[in-house]
Amino acid sequence: MMKKIKRCLEDQIEQPDKKSPETSMTSPTEPEEIIKVKLPEPENLSHQRVLIFDIDGTVLNRGEFLSDKGKERFLEIFEFFKNKDFHIVFITGNDFKVQQRRVLKPIIDRNLAPAITCFSDGGSRLFEYDGKNNYIEKEQYSNQNEIKEKQVEFIEDKFKAVFEQFIGVEKHQELNEPDIWEINRVLNPNGKINFLDLIVHPLNYTFYERNFDKLRSIIDDIISEEDIKSRYEIMLKYYINNAMVLRLIGPYADKDAEIVRVRLNGIFTHWKDFKDAARPEIERRGGDFCSQIAIKPFKRDNLRKEFLERIRGQLQAPIEGKNFSIQLGGKTTIDIQLKGVDKRKAIIQLITGDRKFDPQKMIYFGDEFDPFGNDNVVAMMEDHLRPARIIHVGNKEDTPDFIANQKCFFVDGNGPAGTLNYLEFLKCELSEC
Numbered sequence: 001m002m003k004k005i006k007r008c009l010e011d012q013i014e015q016p017d018k019k020s021p022e023t024s025m026t027s028p029t030e031p032e033e034i035i036k037v038k039l040p041e042p043e044n045l046s047h048q049r050v051l052i053f054d055i056d057g058t059v060l061n062r063g064e065f066l067s068d069k070g071k072e073r074f075l076e077i078f079e080f081f082k083n084k085d086f087h088i089v090f091i092t093g094n095d096f097k098v099q100q101r102r103v104l105k106p107i108i109d110r111n112l113a114p115a116i117t118c119f120s121d122g123g124s125r126l127f128e129y130d131g132k133n134n135y136i137e138k139e140q141y142s143n144q145n146e147i148k149e150k151q152v153e154f155i156e157d158k159f160k161a162v163f164e165q166f167i168g169v170e171k172h173q174e175l176n177e178p179d180i181w182e183i184n185r186v187l188n189p190n191g192k193i194n195f196l197d198l199i200v201h202p203l204n205y206t207f208y209e210r211n212f213d214k215l216r217s218i219i220d221d222i223i224s225e226e227d228i229k230s231r232y233e234i235m236l237k238y239y240i241n242n243a244m245v246l247r248l249i250g251p252y253a254d255k256d257a258e259i260v261r262v263r264l265n266g267i268f269t270h271w272k273d274f275k276d277a278a279r280p281e282i283e284r285r286g287g288d289f290c291s292q293i294a295i296k297p298f299k300r301d302n303l304r305k306e307f308l309e310r311i312r313g314q315l316q317a318p319i320e321g322k323n324f325s326i327q328l329g330g331k332t333t334i335d336i337q338l339k340g341v342d343k344r345k346a347i348i349q350l351i352t353g354d355r356k357f358d359p360q361k362m363i364y365f366g367d368e369f370d371p372f373g374n375d376n377v378v379a380m381m382e383d384h385l386r387p388a389r390i391i392h393v394g395n396k397e398d399t400p401d402f403i404a405n406q407k408c409f410f411v412d413g414n415g416p417a418g419t420l421n422y423l424e425f426l427k428c429e430l431s432e433c
């Protein structure tokens, strides 16, 4: 019952211009707090080839870090392309703090940062490396993308209204079932579980009252599945948006066998205390101001698309004089930003901003080109702005024909493994294999 988290190319790549080797490497340290300072005047880099990557589903799967053991090949191949004078750009829907831990820290530690630029929060914020082990925000770009407080409040109110209406529809009754996922498992040296964190997604404030018996039986199932019977403590750990996290700790001695049931009863008897944990909330993303609103209504992807269409319908008219775009982000989120603030804008910034890269020397990697996906806008760019090649590593069945048939569009599938395959292919094109 428990759902565990658990084509050959027609054009040729030009050889790089000869450049002096990198000289200003500094020793890696932990990235510091975001510091906003003006960057030195950059050079015109239109000669330089650029590899642009989406992150989720393209370079990393859910919960992965670039520093993970299995991801070493990515760092090696990024290093190869850096040494070949490529510039590398990440454009992710993730907020910057997540991006910093998952991607930028390993990049800095590997001394790859001078060759890497990062757009976070759905392309609404731009970060450049300062040469001193920090990525710093480029305010000139990010400040254009601010969502004002009144606009945030309006969007939140609409989200709550659509949410309540959505879960009340009969065909969505499945959303009233307990939704429990394992998010963290830590083992002792003897291989026995030290603790297990479960996330419970409720949907409205009466959730705990209506679902107590089901919740208890599911958690009992998990406990017996893990062969720990009832010898684990269950405790309330912390709240996150629209969810509660329970930690199962153990094992305990036989005499504590009833502790699970006692603690569960203790928590859910007072379910009213937890109604706030079920309150639908938006997540404000950005730095000093909000530049992206993330909402995470459900874990279930089919319903997420249906929900997206409903909230799009509610946010069509301008809010405080501005239009907004609503897209799927990552695997669980719906992202809301000022219209035009997306991956397309990030790529236009690369072309028209300080760096002045040439779109004919860009290769873009992404996995969500369906009409709801956040890579779709890249494939839809005007011919003179769109990256010369687009590598699709996601589900090709979801891709509209008019995109799939574009000359620049190459479908691999296979997610991060597909990205790695294509990079190896590119390396061969550069006569290195």
Ligand SMILES: [Mg+2]
Binding pocket: 054, 055, 056, 057, 058, 330, 366, 367, 368
């Ligand atoms: Mg993606």
